[in-house]
Amino acid sequence: MRARDLAERYETVDLESDALDAARLMAEHRLPALLVLDERGAPRAILPASQMIKILVPGYVIEDPTLAAVIDERHADRLCAALAGRKVRDCLSKTIPPPVVAAPDDTALEIAAQMAQARSPLVAVVDKDKADPLLLGVITASHLLERLLAAGSA
Numbered sequence: 310m311r312a313r314d315l316a317e318r319y320e321t322v323d324l325e326s327d328a329l330d331a332a333r334l335m336a337e338h339r340l341p342a343l344l345v346l347d348e349r350g351a352p353r354a355i356l357p358a359s360q361m362i363k364i365l366v367p368g369y370v371i372e373d374p375t376l377a378a379v380i381d382e383r384h385a386d387r388l389c390a391a392l393a394g395r396k397v398r399d400c401l402s403k404t405i406p407p408p409v410v411a412a413p414d415d416t417a418l419e420i421a422a423q424m425a426q427a428r429s430p431l432v433a434v435v436d437k438d439k440a441d442p443l444l445l446g447v448i449t450a451s452h453l454l455e456r457l458l459a460a461g462s463a
Contacts, residue, residue: 310456312420313413316434316446321346324353328395332361341430344408344447345397351442352408352433354401364400365391410435413445417457420448 321344322331331343335358347353363371365388370376392400409423409432420432430450436443 310417310460311413312411312415312434312448313445315417315420315448315453315456317448317452319344319431319447322397323347324396324398326397328397328400329389329392331356331397332389332392335361341449344431344433345401346444349441350444352410352435352444354405355408355429355431356397356400357430360400360402365389408433411448412437417453421453421457424450424453
């Protein structure tokens with residue numbers, strides 16, 4: 310199995326995309342993360358759903374989770390307001406490493422090793438032989454695991 314064969318279409322956003330729209334996209338498609346592209350269409354970052362949730366939760370609740378029990382549902386329903394007016398660029402953590410990028414001919418084991426080393430929920434498959442990088446698709450950890458398990462039981 311090569312990366313080009315494992316790559317699937319996947320939702321992407323760019324740095325200037327609306328953060329609330331990005332969160333809705335994650336929720337609607339139940340995605341563990343979004344691939345963020347730069348102005349050339351090349352992978353720039355991975356925005357995990359957990360990072361979006363972190364933005365929604367007030368800092369004082371993160372510091373003391375017991376405070377979450379005293380916030381009523383009416384106020385909890387307003388958490389998404391924290392994303393209003395923000396761009397995806399504003400939601401990226403300064404410590405998020407660059408996305409894992411695989412070449413089209415990389416093997417499933419090479420992809421698995423990269424994914425495991427980076428602890429990344431997805432890998433972008435990019436053909437860099439073009440003038441501009443061409444995103445062929447994404448391999449998610451769950452899809453790779455499915456394919457590896459199927460190959461192992463054959």
